[in-house]
Amino acid sequence: MTPLAHSKKIIFYVCIILILARLEVIHMPKEKSSERSIMVDEYEVRIGLLYTEEHEWVKVEDGKARVGVTDYAQKSLHEIVYVELPEEGIEVEQMKPMGTVESIKAVSEVYSPVSGRVIKINERLRDSPELVNKSPYDEGWIAVIEPSNLDEELKRLLTPEQYADLLRKIIKK
Amino acid sequence: MRRTVLFSFHEKYGRIGEYAGYEMPLWYKGVISEHMAVRERAGVFDTSHMGRLLIKGPQAADLLNYVSTNNHSQLEVMKAQHAFFCNSNGGVIDDFLAFKLAQNEFFLVVNAINHEKDVEWIRRNMRSFDAVLSDLTEKVSMMAVQGPLSPDALREIFGDRVVEIKHMWSSWFSLDGVKILISRTGYTGEDGFELYLFEEEERKTLDLWNAILEAGREFGIEPCGLAARDTLRLEAGFCLYGNELDEETTPIEAGLRFGVKFDDREFIGKEALLRQVREGVKKIRVGLRMTERGIPRKGMSILKNGREIGYVTSGTLSPLLKVGIAMGYVSPEYSRVGERVEISIRGRLAKAEIVKFPFYDKRRYGRKRRTNL
Numbered sequence: 001m002t003p004l005a006h007s008k009k010i011i012f013y014v015c016i017i018l019i020l021a022r023l024e025v026i027h028m029p030k031e032k033s034s035e036r037s038i039m040v041d042e043y044e045v046r047i048g049l050l051y052t053e054e055h056e057w058v059k060v061e062d063g064k065a066r067v068g069v070t071d072y073a074q075k076s077l078h079e080i081v082y083v084e085l086p087e088e089g090i091e092v093e094q095m096k097p098m099g100t101v102e103s104i105k106a107v108s109e110v111y112s113p114v115s116g117r118v119i120k121i122n123e124r125l126r127d128s129p130e131l132v133n134k135s136p137y138d139e140g141w142i143a144v145i146e147p148s149n150l151d152e153e154l155k156r157l158l159t160p161e162q163y164a165d166l167l168r169k170i171i172k173k
Numbered sequence: 174m175r176r177t178v179l180f181s182f183h184e185k186y187g188r189i190g191e192y193a194g195y196e197m198p199l200w201y202k203g204v205i206s207e208h209m210a211v212r213e214r215a216g217v218f219d220t221s222h223m224g225r226l227l228i229k230g231p232q233a234a235d236l237l238n239y240v241s242t243n244n245h246s247q248l249e250v251m252k253a254q255h256a257f258f259c260n261s262n263g264g265v266i267d268d269f270l271a272f273k274l275a276q277n278e279f280f281l282v283v284n285a286i287n288h289e290k291d292v293e294w295i296r297r298n299m300r301s302f303d304a305v306l307s308d309l310t311e312k313v314s315m316m317a318v319q320g321p322l323s324p325d326a327l328r329e330i331f332g333d334r335v336v337e338i339k340h341m342w343s344s345w346f347s348l349d350g351v352k353i354l355i356s357r358t359g360y361t362g363e364d365g366f367e368l369y370l371f372e373e374e375e376r377k378t379l380d381l382w383n384a385i386l387e388a389g390r391e392f393g394i395e396p397c398g399l400a401a402r403d404t405l406r407l408e409a410g411f412c413l414y415g416n417e418l419d420e421e422t423t424p425i426e427a428g429l430r431f432g433v434k435f436d437d438r439e440f441i442g443k444e445a446l447l448r449q450v451r452e453g454v455k456k457i458r459v460g461l462r463m464t465e466r467g468i469p470r471k472g473m474s475i476l477k478n479g480r481e482i483g484y485v486t487s488g489t490l491s492p493l494l495k496v497g498i499a500m501g502y503v504s505p506e507y508s509r510v511g512e513r514v515e516i517s518i519r520g521r522l523a524k525a526e527i528v529k530f531p532f533y534d535k536r537r538y539g540r541k542r543r544t545n546l
Contacts, residue, residue: 078188079203081490082468084519100519102468104204104490105400126466 038160040167044071046137050113050154051163052095057137058113058157065114065150068141069101069132072167077103080132083125086118086143094153099142101132110142114153120144177221178314178375179382182396192399193285195222200398207401208492211361212538215320216397217385221378224288225313225369226281228295230304233277239440240298241271242424242433248273253341253356255432258294259442263423263449267291268414268432270358272343280354280369282315284414298441312371314378318385318394319365319405321542326389327366330381331355335366340540351377360402362409362531362539404489407498409539410460410530416471416487417458417500425449426502427458456483456502460528461516463497467523474517475501475525482507485516491532498532499525 038045049057055073059066074080084100092098092112099110121143125131132140147153158166175195183189187198198219200207210216228237237245243256250273258266267287272280283291288310295306318327324336331346335355338344343356352371359365370378386394403413412418412427424433425446433446461469469488474481483503491498499516507514510529515522536543 078200079205081205082466084467097519102490104208104404104492105199107468107470 038164040072040164041171043075043167044137045160045164045167047160049137049160050157051160051166052111052113052157053166054095054109054111056111056113060147060150060154063147063150064119065116065145065147066141067110067113067143067145069108069110069136070163071136072170073101073108074133074136074140077101077106077108078133079103080129083129083132083142085121085123085125088118088121090118092116092118092145094149094156101129101142112145113157114145114147115149116145116147118143119146175222177219178378179219179221179316182379182382183219183398186396187398190399193222193288195285197222198396198398199400201396204398204400204404205492207395207397208404210393210395211320211363211397211401211405212493212533213321214393214395215318215322215326215389216361216395216401217382217389218317218319218397218399218402219315219382220317220367220402221314222285223310223315224281224283224285224291225309225315226283226292226295227307227309228279228281228304229277229307230302231277232303233279236295236299236302236304237271237279238438239300239302240295241269242440242442242446243271244434244436244438245271245273245279250275251343253343253358255429257424257429257432258291259423259440259446260420261442261445263425263442263445264420265414265418265422265424265427266294266420268412268418268424268429272354272356274354280309282367286415309371314370315367316378316382316385317359317361317365317367318389319359319361319397320363320394321544322389322392322394323363323365326385326392326394327355329388330384338366349377349380351381353381360409360411361405362411362533363405364540401492403487404492407487407489407500408491408493408532410500410532412458412500413487422456422502423449423454426454426456454505457505457508458486458500459483459503459508460530460532461485461488461499461501461514461525462494462528462532463499463516463523463525464513465524466497467516467518467521468497469499469501469516469518469523469525473499475503476515476517476522477507477512482514493533493538497523497525503527 082102086098097109098112183198187201190199234246241256269283338357354369473485475483485501488499512527
């Protein structure tokens, strides 16, 4: 095979892949994908985040992990009146409690999606816990963690599609 | 799972949860707005999950005098009073409200979770008393209209006579062919009424429910769920069976002496209760108010200088006061109002102080508020 024919072949396959990606037959990461979400019934699942089975989300930004609770979690609790935040500087372990989100009648533990050190907490939640209801994926974030074992632990989390499937199962019950 | 006759309304407008084997509304719009509607205006609750019993016969009062802690012979006709079924140790089997409908006829409203246990308890202690117990729970439906404007709402349906009913009294009404017993009672601390539809048809209960919502619309009435019912009773300092009351706790320890009459008559648990009155108790019910952030919850420990002195039986964030409040039991030496204690909230010691009931300012809220304030 001549070098030209070889590169033509490569270009051909690249084109096929791009077309399939365009048609969403194969999944390719897209720009601005965090703007998009999956709706499961009334519950929003954001693309670009990873999830726990206990309804926390984590967003990795510059090697740091921002965590919060999902739209499903806040809607199940309904009116959130209190958030027990972790203390800055403490070490947390993956899937161990790091705080609570509470309504008048119920307490829900917040499990840390990743292990590491809490480097920032959302102080606004002290006086405005309802931000978790209003904006669970943005203003209602709970803490930022400096992860200690990120690559390994991310594998144990759910992709948006897997989390959406989990919600579908929960809703069916 | 059981449902009340108003379930179709609850399912349409509310969030459903399970309580005492019933599918009940936890809230409609939200517990906070429903709670505040009752403190400031009016709210209506479906309470048909509660047990309703009738004891009838020449010795109905004697039977009740023996199986419960209060004296029902002295009760005036159409009046209501609180009482307890206690075991021989004085432990509470149930707390209930008894209405004397006629000289030989008592209508009892008991807790949903204890309903069957109560029936069995009464039957087991029937002895030779000439009285008949019947269970009206399925035949009589029940709702509560509570809040400072509840008299105005009910006046539109039942006329002035309903407003004249005094606290802890009841009266018969007739509406659309249904016999309705209305009492000036409740479980929120506010002025209010409880309505019992005898010989009910499902449709008529729903009709009355809708009529109350309609009549109360101009007063800002809200349908309220069990969540608000619980926070309202907690703020008022009322006990909930399964939390503050159980078979290991006596009415004396719970501070409910008013439901216990020590007189010449014999009643089950009398000796044990008398002993506690004479010799004192080892635990006593108190109110706790957080002086630090945090919401106390059932089962948490109460500490003084690092030593455990008691436990929380109910706790919440008070929708009215916006602070964590709780009820619990502590050793009597720490029960003084103003005593500073700590509550262990998932390992963190949060400061609280012992306060008196109710938790709110009685001049501004509750049945005895000064209306012009």
